[in-house]
Amino acid sequence: MLSIRFEGGNPDKPFVDVSATSRPVLPADLPVLSASAQQTYGVFNPQRLRFWSSAEAGAFVGTQPDMRVLAAPVRDLQPRPTPPELSLRPTLDTSQLAAAREAYADVDRLHPAHPGQARIFSEEDLQETVDAGTMFDVLRNGEWVGYVGVLPKPKHGLNAYSLQELILASACRGRGYGAALTTLLAQALPQGDRVLLGTIHADNRGARQAALQAGRVDIGGWSWLPLLHALA
Structure with a gap:
């Protein structure tokens, strides 16, 4: 069709x-x-x-x-080591959205193709994920450095947590934190029987590599x- x-x-x-x-x-x-x-x-x-x-x-x-689409069962993503300086806490509001937008702008400046591959979600989408209780602030040594969050909803025929956002401030990129964020997120989610699922542009090699290192599988x-x- x-x-x-x-x-x-x-x-x-x-x-x-x-x-x-x-x-x-x-x-x-x-x-x-x-x-x-x-x-x-x-x-x-x-x-x-x-x-x-x-x-x-x-x-x-x-x-x-x-x-x-890169996906894996949540429980399969949990038993991996993470850097001790990184942690997550539930996001309570949209107060860090401007900082997240600046992080996207930094990536856009460094990688001209990036605006066509990924865009930060809207304030309404952020609030929806906050309200669902599945949005998290990324902390490094207790300071905010990014967002990671999902929405629990079926997708591609799977009982899934659909990845809504995964972004790090520019000072934290290039340190191998991307894969660790997937692990921390999986450990924070309440339903291990769901599949963690998200989309990444085929040309975004860094993000794809981080997802694969974390245990997600490219399903198509x-x-x-x-x-x-x-x-x-």
Whole structure:
């Protein structure tokens, strides 16, 4: 099943989404999907088609990998050592949101592709996670240095904790703390039978490596297929 979508809700960025399939997408399917997308939604002049696959990133020639889903049972992520200077405490309000936004801005300045890969959530989303009791301040030696939090909700057919945010202040990056945050988060969550699940852009190698080191597994992701014959 195909549907027309708009990136970020922007009407100037239409794309065709492979919303549902009866079997996994194979490389041989791409020409047919491309033709169907342009025939059905050509009036929108979509430039790309997005599809999901459990194949590794880059497995489809001529496509561009997008977000990957990395997941693992919470209980499997808990028994790992963490740096003694790091700890978590429940987030009580949104008072550190400005600092978190500055941390994102620092990453954006250092990595020009980052704004297209990840954005900090809104104040409303932060408050929702705080209200759920699953948002945490990251502390280093007792001082705030970041956020990590999830929402308990089904996703991709799994009984999941969906990762909402994981951000560290710039002074704490490059110290190997990323994997430790996943461990600390897993240890703080009350339901070990859930799956901790989050998306990371395929090109965000640092974040992906930290997730893999923490024990999460890449279970698949989306890819973009350019629609070379999109209407002018």
